[in-house]
Amino acid sequence: MGMTLTQKILAAHAGLPEVKAGQLIDAKLDIVLGNDITTPVAINEFERAGFDRVFDKEHIAIVLDHFVPNKDIKSATQSKQCREFANKYDILNFYDVGQMGIEHALLPEKGIVTAGDCVIGADSHTCTYGALGAFSTGVGSTDMAAGMATGMAWFKVPSAIKFVLTGKFNPRVSGKDLILHIIGMIGVDGALYKSMEFTGPGVAGLTMDDRLCICNMAIEAGAKNGIFPVDEVTKAYLAGRSQRPPVFYEADPDAVYEKTIEIDLGALEPTVSYPHLPENTHVASEGKDIKIDQVVIGSCTNGRLEDMEAAYNILKGKHIAKGVRGIIIPATMAVYKECILRGWTTAFIDAGCIVSTPTCGPCLGGYMGILAAGERCVSTTNRNFVGRMGHVDSEVYLASPATAAASALTGYITDPRTV
Amino acid sequence: MNARGSVFKYPDNVDTDVIIPARHLNTQDAKELASHCMEDIDKDFVNRVQPGDIMVGGWNFGCGSSREHAPLCIKTAGIAVVIAKSFARIFYRNSINIGLPIMECPEAVDAIEAGDTVQVDFDTGVITDETNGKVFHAEPFPPFIQNIISAGGLMKAIQK
Numbered sequence: 001m002g003m004t005l006t007q008k009i010l011a012a013h014a015g016l017p018e019v020k021a022g023q024l025i026d027a028k029l030d031i032v033l034g035n036d037i038t039t040p041v042a043i044n045e046f047e048r049a050g051f052d053r054v055f056d057k058e059h060i061a062i063v064l065d066h067f068v069p070n071k072d073i074k075s076a077t078q079s080k081q082c083r084e085f086a087n088k089y090d091i092l093n094f095y096d097v098g099q100m101g102i103e104h105a106l107l108p109e110k111g112i113v114t115a116g117d118c119v120i121g122a123d124s125h126t127c128t129y130g131a132l133g134a135f136s137t138g139v140g141s142t143d144m145a146a147g148m149a150t151g152m153a154w155f156k157v158p159s160a161i162k163f164v165l166t167g168k169f170n171p172r173v174s175g176k177d178l179i180l181h182i183i184g185m186i187g188v189d190g191a192l193y194k195s196m197e198f199t200g201p202g203v204a205g206l207t208m209d210d211r212l213c214i215c216n217m218a219i220e221a222g223a224k225n226g227i228f229p230v231d232e233v234t235k236a237y238l239a240g241r242s243q244r245p246p247v248f249y250e251a252d253p254d255a256v257y258e259k260t261i262e263i264d265l266g267a268l269e270p271t272v273s274y275p276h277l278p279e280n281t282h283v284a285s286e287g288k289d290i291k292i293d294q295v296v297i298g299s300c301t302n303g304r305l306e307d308m309e310a311a312y313n314i315l316k317g318k319h320i321a322k323g324v325r326g327i328i329i330p331a332t333m334a335v336y337k338e339c340i341l342r343g344w345t346t347a348f349i350d351a352g353c354i355v356s357t358p359t360c361g362p363c364l365g366g367y368m369g370i371l372a373a374g375e376r377c378v379s380t381t382n383r384n385f386v387g388r389m390g391h392v393d394s395e396v397y398l399a400s401p402a403t404a405a406a407s408a409l410t411g412y413i414t415d416p417r418t419v
Numbered sequence: 420m421n422a423r424g425s426v427f428k429y430p431d432n433v434d435t436d437v438i439i440p441a442r443h444l445n446t447q448d449a450k451e452l453a454s455h456c457m458e459d460i461d462k463d464f465v466n467r468v469q470p471g472d473i474m475v476g477g478w479n480f481g482c483g484s485s486r487e488h489a490p491l492c493i494k495t496a497g498i499a500v501v502i503a504k505s506f507a508r509i510f511y512r513n514s515i516n517i518g519l520p521i522m523e524c525p526e527a528v529d530a531i532e533a534g535d536t537v538q539v540d541f542d543t544g545v546i547t548d549e550t551n552g553k554v555f556h557a558e559p560f561p562p563f564i565q566n567i568i569s570a571g572g573l574m575k576a577i578q579k
């Protein structure tokens with residue numbers, strides 16, 4: 001029986017000729033990742049278990065991104081613990097303030113993850129790297145600790161849902177609109193324990209930033225991973241970037257999928273997820289009476305260069321509505337610098353927005369844009385759960401950078417094709 | 420091994436942001452985390468929960484973030500077992516890895532009401548609602564996972 005792309009990668013990393021959905025395997029890991037929230041818990045587990053060496057200092061990545069530059073003494077203490085651990089074990093891919101970026105933007109950008117990899121990260125959005133043709137999935141801190149010690153992790157081989165993409169996006173429709181549309185269609189547990197495998201003639205027209213955004217939110221449908229086939233777009237992105245040689249896997253032609261869903265990219269509209277679940281999707285044009293207080297453009301979902309460009313194209317030469325706070329957070333230092341070099345940062349500031357160095361900050365209600373009771377935010381982030389961005393009585397509306405920027409201009413949820 | 424306690428019941432899609440809001444993730448102290456457990460959807464939980472009590476949820480319990488702080492704070496708050504219709508996959512892994520007992524049993528979830536007294540036998544998977552007298556059978560874990568649990572969690576299992 002044929003294997004899916006995910007199953008091919010898992011079989012190779014388990015040293016098996018074949019794996020089947022439901023099979024429990026031990027797989028070799030190419031990268032084990034953690035951040036400033038999850039790594040301290042992993043370090044405690046690692047040390048409590050008595051380990052005194054990591055399996056490979058070159059295959060561990062620790063990125064301080066959630067609460068840095070540190071927001072308070074407690075978060076500074078957690079960062080210090082990560083820093084000391086990274087120094088002690090000479091962790092090659094340790095990223096601190098000044099070099100860091102939001103982990104899931106940084107690792108692909110730096111070539112730390114590549115096609116064919118098997119990656120675990122103690123962060124749920126680790127599924128992002130499926131965009132590169134890798135298997136990557138989020139785990140907890142104890143899995144990270146075990147991964148750092150042994151270089152292995154156990155997995156239940158997932159079955160898959162196949163998404164066949166056709167057509168191409170209309171202007172101001174992007175990967176974010178597609179993944180929100182899919183979550184709206186299948187629900188927040190619609191792909192629970194499964195792979196979401198994207199394929200079809202529409203894939204060729206998707207940029208790498210679109211693919212990274214789409215795979216990033218696979219977890220929001222409950223999926224174990226999201227994954228794209230390797231094509232010319234992937235190869236062009238990886239060239240000169242991958243720290244290790246990429247390996248290209250393909251799904252078998254007779255691979256078995258639980259179901260196949262066809263989506264015409266040309267039929268998609270700018271899409272917004274209303275509170276308090278990502279599956280509560282509406283087309284943006286329905287939200288024109290919903291008044292907003294804040295807009296956030298950034299995060300591991302939408303803080304990449306194309307996201308900044310989409311915001312710039314809408315905000316340049318204009319000013320955001322009175323009473324709206326605009327917060328723009330490029331996801332890595334390279335994206336941040338590029339925004340400065342291209343004059344976008346100036347345009348954002350002239351439009352009335354603030355531009356921050358990289359941080360996860362507001363996405364998870366950490367800092368840099370916490371909401372008060374009754375406030376509403378249109379955000380390019382990935383979750384709109386109760387209290388996610390602040391007070392339990394605040395509301396988060398998930399949208400693309402274009403929709404978020406357009407909404408900032410009008411002060412209401414706005415279809416970006418109308419500004 | 421058994422658990423017996425009174426039930427705290429929650430709806431579908433209980434996410435890790437309401438189990439332990441991220442504003443408290445600047446600490447790893449289990450007791451401090453537990454003092455904020457469920458506060459965004461049930462302010463009274465931490466005042467009412469007694470050691471050995473049972474948490475019941477719907478579909479996709481523990482969705483969202485990978486924060487292990489979520490099962491850890493439920494366990495530290497005194498909850499002996501979480502029974503749900505289904506678990507989000509990272510929460511499922513994390514619970515096994517840290518030794519928080521969990522069970523999937525949709526029929527039990529539908530029948531059990533908040534405040535019921537429920538008894539759970541972990542060896543047989545039998546769930547008994549003493550309040551309404553109904554008995555349910557949860558799916559047992561596969562042997563691979565039972566080995567992790569019986570070793571006392573993942574770190575102890577990999578040391579073997």
